[in-house]
Amino acid sequence: MTEVIVFVVGAIIVLSGAVGVVASPNPVHSALFLIQTLFGVAVLFVLQEAHFLAAVQIIVYAGAIVILFLFVIMLLGVDTADNWSVEPIGGQRPLAVLVGAALFGCGLALLIVMSDKLTGIVRDGGERALDNQFTDVERIGRVLFTDYALSFEITAALLTIAVIGAVVLTRKLRREEFLADLERVSMELPAAVPDEINEAH
C-alpha cells in the first residue's frame, strides 16, 4: 500500500511539473517546473530501487542541465512571455494536439496488446540480474565496465566533442572576422530572406 501511495504522489509531481513546463508562459518558470518533474522521476527511480540513477538524476539533471538552462535564459534575457496570439503556421496548434492524442492512442494500444508479454517474465539474468546479492551501484559498475566498456569510452569522446563544439560555437569573433562576416551577411541576406520577412523589417 505504501508503494501505491508513493507512486501516486510521484506521478502527480511528475505530471503537474510536465504540464507546468509546457503551459507556463515564462521560460524561467518552465525551468523550475522541469526541476519539479525531475525530482518526481527521481522519486519513482527510488521506488524501483534504482538508487544510483535517482542520485545521478538529481545531480546531473537538476544540478547541471537545468542550471545551464537558467544561465542561458538569464544571459540572453529572453525571459519574456510567449506571444500565444501569433500562430506561425495555420492550424498548427489543433494539429499538434491531434498528433499528441494519436501518439498517446498508439502508445496505449501497444501497452494493452503487449501487456501480457511484458509482465510476469522471470529470467535468469546471470551477471546482470537485479538480485539482492549486490546493490544496484555495484551491478551498474560491473556491467558498465565489462559489457558496455566500449560504449562508455565512446561517451567520453562524445562529451569532449560537445565541449569543443560549445567553445567553437560561442567564441568571440576577432574584429576583422566579425566585419567580414557582417558584410557577407548584409550582401546575402536580402536574397536569402523570403519577401514577407523582408517587408516586416
Next chain:
Amino acid sequence: MEVTNDWYLLLSAVMFVIGAVGLMLRRNPLVMFMCVELMLNAVNISFVALGTELNDVSGQIAVFFVLVVAAVEVVVGLALVVAINRRRAAATADDMSVLRG
C-alpha cells in the same frame, strides 16, 4: 493493490505525449529543449520499469547513456541558441528559420 509495470509505462506514455505536444506548441527554443528533456525522462522511466520487470540491469545502463546524450544535446543546443542570439535577437524558433550567416 500493487504497483505493476503497466502503471509506470502508462505514466511514461502520458509524460512523453505532454513533452511532444509542448515541443509542437511552444515557440521559444529554450522551452522546446525543456520539452525534449521531458520526453527523454519519460523514456527513462520506462527503461527502468522494464529493466526491473525483466530482471536485467541493462535498462538502468541505458538510462545512464540517455543522461549523457541529453547533457551533450543541451550543451550544443544552448551554444547554438547563444550564438544565434549574439547576431540578432531571436525570441522564437521562427526567427531562426533563416540560418544563413
